[in-house]
Amino acid sequence: MQPVHSDVPRRAFVAGTCGAACVAVLSGCATYEVGVSPAQAPAAPGAQGTPAPGGSTQGGGGAHPLTSTADVPVGGGTVFADQDVVVTQPAAGEFRAFSATCTHQGCKVGEVVDGTINCKCHGSKFAVEDGSVVHGPARKPLPERQISVTGEDIVLA
Known part of the structure; x- marks a missing residue:
């Protein structure tokens, strides 16, 4: 063959x-x-x-409201993982928003407790006032997200 x-x-x-x-x-x-x-x-x-x-x-x-001002506790915040945003209310009537993705290794932050935005993956904590690192291992603050407050509605800008 x-x-x-x-x-x-x-x-x-x-x-x-x-x-x-x-x-x-x-x-x-x-x-x-x-x-x-x-x-x-x-x-x-x-x-x-x-x-x-x-x-x-x-x-x-028009844009749909993300949440109501009544749903964000004073001194705390609410995580909206699907929209990759955490909305905080550091003082009464003052609302801030940050990325819900931890700057350490990209996990979603899971909760806002005792004035900090907390990532459960490795323990990083960020300030509700400005997203700055309160406790590592993260070294960079959470990036700020733009929101607008109209009446009781909080909308991503």
Whole structure:
């Protein structure tokens, strides 16, 4: 029996096969919200009528309130993990907002207790007044997020 020879060089065959395999593998890397089919998945942020980063909409429609002022305790705060924001009320009638992603290793902060925003992953604590580090291992403050307060509604700006 004689070996079968092809007109396709071996390197071209290997490269083509690897390329096709990579495309197949990477096509499985798309992410979708659990329980939502790709056809139902939301459009890219900032697309017509969809929420842009920060919660506002482009292309019409008003922003929806994140929460009510009554839901944010004085000297404390409330974490909105789905919106990646924590809203605090350091003093009566004074509202601040910060990223809910810990600057240490990217965990979501989990609670606001005794004047600090706390990350349960590694114990970092941040001040409700300005997001500064009160207790490490985090070294950088939580980035501030813009909000507006209209009446009793708190809205991401």
